[in-house]
Amino acid sequence: MTVLKASVKKATKKQPLRGMMDNVMEQFNSAADHINLHPNIRKILSITNNEILVNFPVKMDNGDVEIFTGYRVQHNSALGPYKGGLRYHPTVDLDAARALAMWMTWKTSLAGLPYGGGKGGIKIDPSKYSESELERITRRFTYALADNIGPEHDIPAPDVNTNSQTMAWIADTYMSTRPPAQRTANQHVVTGKPDGSGGLEGRDRATGFGVYLTIKFWAEKNNIDLKGKKYIVQGFGNVGYWASLFLEKDGAKLVAVQDAYGSIQNQNGLNVKNLFDYAKLNKGSIVDFPNSESLDKDDFFAVDCDICIPAALGNQITKENAPKIKANLIAEGANGPTNVDGERILLERGIAIIPDILCNSGGVIGSYFEWLQNRNGEIWHLEEVMDKLSKKLRGSFNKVFDYSEREDIDTRTAAFCIAIERIEKAYVQRGIFP
Template identity: 80%
Template sequence: MTTITAALNNKIKKTPVRGMMDNVMEQFHTAADHIDLHPSIRKILSITNNEIVVHFPVKMDNGEVEIFTGYRVQHNNALGPYKGGLRYHPTVDIDAARALAMWMTWKTSLAGLPYGGGKGGIQIDPSKYSQGELERITRRFTFALADNIGPEHDIPAPDVNTNSQTMAWIADTYMSTRPPAERTANQHVVTGKPDGSGGLEGRDRATGYGVFLNIKCWLKRNNETLYGKKFIVQGFGNVGYWASHFLEKEGAKLVAVQDAFGSIENQQGIAVEDLMNYTKTNDGSIVDFPEASVLEKDGFLGTECDICIPAALGNQITKNNAASIKATLIAEGANGPTNGEGEKILLDRGITIIPDILCNSGGVIGSYFEWLQNRNGELWQLGEVMQKLDKKMEESFNKVYEYSEREGMDLRTAAYCIAIKRIEKAYVQRGIFP
């Protein structure tokens, strides 16, 4: 693993993950009050369905055995199989998994997908392990979870510190545990796989592209275009890069970036591809990029701009910095980047927030396309994938925007109301067993 990963891990350790659960519950109850959610359904959605904790041994390269702890929280499956990522990080615990699983339930419901919500991972700092050790850890974790995941039950995907290679190991291990006649029929047990192993062409850019589309849709609704707009990005990984790539193509200007190592600024514009190419030769970091100046870390979110894209960690916009933000639009590329206190300040200042469950849902929509492709034995071309993503994302945005305007509420509350109503309808129609 690179040193940039280690630095990111050290930074995330300081983020209070317990606050995420407070955020998601506050957001849920605010929306539930607005729609007068049935008390029994509120009770059901306030808790998780299943919480799986596994402890498993793995032999290290030096011959010693280490014991790891893994988690999978399955929040709700009223609309379909549980869906959500697996992250490898020291902060992974049951509370973080609960919050992230609940967010996935709202996200998949809002997108109109036949999924519920789940999340999990392993409490581990992956920078301390070799590639071979990570493979063995992943395969052993999959074996421990094998009876709790499945292509029609619970479908993991990549998240923090996991990627397409991780998903390929999980798929291979899971399929190896199935009877021979069923193995190829279980390829869609995970999504986010490599192209050559059943992955979807374009899945790598789906989340960032969705962020771009949401920003574009919001500007269109306000009779504006992207041309000449200045934007800043916190996190220049997969989501931050692809969002920047598409924004720049439509005339917007990247003026500041922050990663785990530092922050840079150039009000004349930072060329997205030049910066990405630079990071590939600089251990993944933006630091010392020659076409930009150093920016103080604490002042990053207060940089002069039109659009701010937090695409790194949770709980980044708080009461301590919300008043300094100069952007008129926040597009949440990360999960839970704005806490409740920070959000109140932003809304009072008239700043619009495109919420995470809408803004970054391109990833799970892309995952749904991959799942369908595997399930139906099809191969979709990139152009077809992007066209489908365009349609789905625009439908979701318009639905939330119009509800927000009609009900006189912020976009996050509108998104939650729509998501929760869809789940409530399923319970009302089916009833509660027995």
Template identity: 80%
Template structure:
């Protein structure tokens, strides 16, 4: 019989990122072969346009100077400016940035946005730095990138361990580097800003809301109710929390949560808002939550549930843990949480996967709305934003679901096919310079 324990697992999970580029390339190859993508266009889409690596010094609170390495990979801009997040994490490297930038190209294309794909970040553990140090790091990174980003060229956004405050620092620094007459016209150089500084109402919940909507649309297609559906969430940050928040409102039950410090479970359901309140007082960790039981990290994916939401980092579902997954639906809140070997096992088991480029696209759609709002000098209300998100995401889901059904393929391949075909059409119509 389970009991609440006093000993909590304080060890951080080791999250692998190596091989992400291998995963995205194999997924690309599968879709490209299915649609018989023209070999010349396949060559173009197989490589990145630009890869920027910057090393920059920042003075720490103690007066010492530390050197940081930052990355920005710009994959493709056939459909419009590069678009994608910046993350602060020890696992950030050029391989991860390449894979994530390529995923962003497919994601923006699938959503029908006038964007290409980019991604990047800084290799660091933000928990080891003060707020003042993080501000100086962010501003110095922005200064180093200034000639490679811009509101009509490359538009960063928040990602893992970055937030609206990070984007506010970036926007202010970038605008300060422009001539005085151009500064206010460059506010949309980044998205995900605070609502009071040009940000979009509801941008904080857009990604998680999109994950929730994808699950809801899938349930409707299968004539199922979300009431009493059991779900597990890996990663209780912005995406995981908001997805859980909306699912709980529809009657679903969160039965297990895992973060970087450990895992908890409760078969009767964990109250989402209570857990959020607890985590805010516990260094953003769910470990030690008194209303749930400890769970070994290795047993998290084996939890009895209907829906699994990996909303942490990449390569979390692999050939090692895919066989024990009990869910009938995987809703990918993170980018690349399922590797190729793990996905093959899941599909063989008859488990449906709503792929990342569809499932978590609410964030980039929300970013597009913010970009438009800034560009046009408008202010959109929350209910208007949520309605627009619902409409846009439903259109994307319908396209992918019907394509997969018509072609008898999985939803990831269908999503890739739709995304790549749109880019191929742009190249065919415009031609290749010179």
């Protein structure tokens, strides 16, 4: 071991708390204990490298000025530039950004990518602002972040309530602040851009396709035919829609959906494309979709189904609702949707979990492909992208489930162990400056 020696007490188990940071730290410590992680490296990985908070003014359509607060947390860059999404949501704060950045570090490491982890966003309800206001907010946030992001330093991507248009505004603003000779060379400052602005063909479906693929791999591993299987989806944005669409093509039936506006169900099946088109015409809401019945939000996870896909926000499956879940499989399309209390109950009940850092990693893998495409001046086509994504995810899936069986541990701990061991190896080989 070339890292400096230190006398550090091993982290002790404690009763889990409800915060996302508490969840990710308990998950990290469980895996660190299992692999007997060196105390110095545990110290390093337990904290973030940088935490950026910016307050910035933006003129609204009516001429008034509002002050917004934006965050960017950079957790670790031992394996490469920070990588992770920017979300626009009222729940965005420093604690949430820390947890999400940490999860990104494990996710990129598990996928074998040359990235570290970062996350951030703006504390805002975007539904309250016009598109022109959101453009000005985004551009001003980008300007405020300045050199804290960059194509070889920190590469944002879409997340909750942000999309390819958001990324196009960020890329344009960032490139406009560079010297003229460097502007086109900085196109890969963000990923998830529109196809016509350096985006990757298929990036829009990469996360949802990855969720679907990991479900398919799990089904194959357990000799289960997806045809006729019922699934429920929490969150019907980009991830929930694409995962549902691919599952539907395999003959599975979407029987319940929950979004920020309400919950609906139909045990005979909901048509995925029709539901998505309906939501687009109704400001994103699935409520009152024809041939569906409304469902109390507290009863959503209790719907009779085979597969449950939480693809919304964190801390959704808890000790309160985990006992009600009827699914045999939880496929975590969101980041941190199951807290530690809820997970214990699920595991005790024998419910399988495809952990978030594996299940939804298709997005960051697609982002890596886009980054490479921009960096090398190439154009990749859809079939090539989907094939590369499938191969990459199958490799990650096999590693996690083989490790889980070999070590007789749950799949989340297995995924964390693999991710942390790769980072540990980098620190051991390079040492600690100075």
